Amino acid sequence: MKAKSPSESRCIKTEIVLPNDTNTLNNLRGGKLLHWIDIAGAIACHRHCGRVVVTAAVNNVAFEHPIRLGDIVTFEAEVSRAFSTSMEVIIDVSIESAKDRETMTNTAIYTFVAVDQLGNPIEVPPLEPETDKQKERYKAALRRRQLSLIIAGKMKPDEATELKALFFPK
Numbered sequence: 229m230k231a232k233s234p235s236e237s238r239c240i241k242t243e244i245v246l247p248n249d250t251n252t253l254n255n256l257r258g259g260k261l262l263h264w265i266d267i268a269g270a271i272a273c274h275r276h277c278g279r280v281v282v283t284a285a286v287n288n289v290a291f292e293h294p295i296r297l298g299d300i301v302t303f304e305a306e307v308s309r310a311f312s313t314s315m316e317v318i319i320d321v322s323i324e325s326a327k328d329r330e331t332m333t334n335t336a337i338y339t340f341v342a343v344d345q346l347g348n349p350i351e352v353p354p355l356e357p358e359t360d361k362q363k364e365r366y367k368a369a370l371r372r373r374q375l376s377l378i379i380a381g382k383m384k385p386d387e388a389t390e391l392k393a394l395f396f397p398k
Contacts, residue, residue, distance in 0.1 A: 229353040237276035237307040256295035268303035273340040277352040281340040309369030313349035
């Protein structure tokens with residue numbers, strides 16, 4: 229399989245917050261935000277592997293600023309690393325509002341798995357990061373994966389070479 233760059237696997241999605249999307253404080257409902265993030269992440273992963281993908285994990289979502297009624301919300305999703313059948317994707321969320329030009333509001337990290345027509349996991353192409361930011365996210369993805377595997381009991385802590393290197397540099 230030919231490796232792809234993160235920019236080949238990118239998704240930029242834009243939404244506007246309408247009254248039906250808000251709570252009684254006129255803020256975007258968290259569930260709606262997660263729904264939009266999931267779609268942007270799935271599109272980026274689909275572009276990476278060219279297959280149907282399913283959400284395997286919502287690894288992290290940071291809510292930094294409220295998103296208000298009328299705000300224009302932009303989602304920039306980019307695959308940060310591809311493993312054998314799964315892909316980690318980072319979704320940066322920003323808004324344009326009447327008050328501010330552009331503000332970062334959220335960052336999310338999701339994991340998707342590519343599946344065949346029967347729903348079985350299938351291999352995905354490797355990822356070749358190009359920019360410094362992409363290279364750092366690529367390295368960090370392996371540390372996050374090792375931590376998840378340890379927590380799930382699928383990896384022994386002494387096997388987590390990338391995590392150990394953080395705490396015990398040579």
